[in-house]
Amino acid sequence: MKSVKYLLAVCAIAFALPAFAQDVSVEGAYVMPLAGMDNAAGLYMVIKNANKDLITLIGGMSEAAGEVDLYSTIWSSKGVPEMAMQPEGINISGNGGLVLSPGGVLLTLKDLKAPLNVGDVVTVTVKFAQGLELPVEAVVK
Numbered sequence: 001m002k003s004v005k006y007l008l009a010v011c012a013i014a015f016a017l018p019a020f021a022q023d024v025s026v027e028g029a030y031v032m033p034l035a036g037m038d039n040a041a042g043l044y045m046v047i048k049n050a051n052k053d054l055i056t057l058i059g060g061m062s063e064a065a066g067e068v069d070l071y072s073t074i075w076s077s078k079g080v081p082e083m084a085m086q087p088e089g090i091n092i093s094g095n096g097g098l099v100l101s102p103g104g105v106l107l108t109l110k111d112l113k114a115p116l117n118v119g120d121v122v123t124v125t126v127k128f129a130q131g132l133e134l135p136v137e138a139v140v141k
Contacts, residue, residue, distance in 0.1 A: 023051035024128070029138035031122050034108065041116055043068070043107040043124055043138055048097045056129035057098060058089040059107065064122045066111030073103050083108075089129055116140045 029045035049055050060068035070086040081103065090105060092098045100106050107124065116122065120140040125133050 024049055024055065024132060024134055026126070026134065026136050029124075029136045031109065031116060031138045031140045032102070033116065037108075037110075039110070039112045041065075041109045041112065041122075041140075042102065043109060043122075043136075044100045044102065045136065045138065046097060046099050047092060047126070049092045049094060052094040054094055055092050055132065056089040057092060058127050058129050060124045060126045062109060062122065062124040064113055064116075064124070065109035066113070067108075068124060069108050069110065070105070071108050072105045 025048045027046045027048065029043065031041045031043050034040045034042050043060070047057065057070060059070045062068050070089065071083045072086055072090070073081050074084050076082055086105075090098060098105065107126070109122070109124070118140055122138050122140060124136050124138060126136050127133050
């Protein structure tokens, strides 16, 4: 009986994710090298959540990089920007959005596998805690 309930729960999630994915979109994605970091770039975009439920951005993956991690920029007491990893993710409210921008929240592409040239297109799969994986194409600036 437990296996039937488990199977039903898995099926419910599997069928719900495609509909959920339609409610999450990305606009204006671009990549730029990160100043002061060798072999790394920042991914910036606007993520819109048209779903009524909260979602949590947790990171990503890309064939262009060894790691894709979520960071936010914090300012030290001396006014110096520092990047703080966000391992718990960042919530995006239902019917809300999140702006990833220089000096704010960003996804870092670390251990780049090849140099990025202006005009190149990098594909990154953006990952959410709810199981959603959203492919994003970002132009290198």
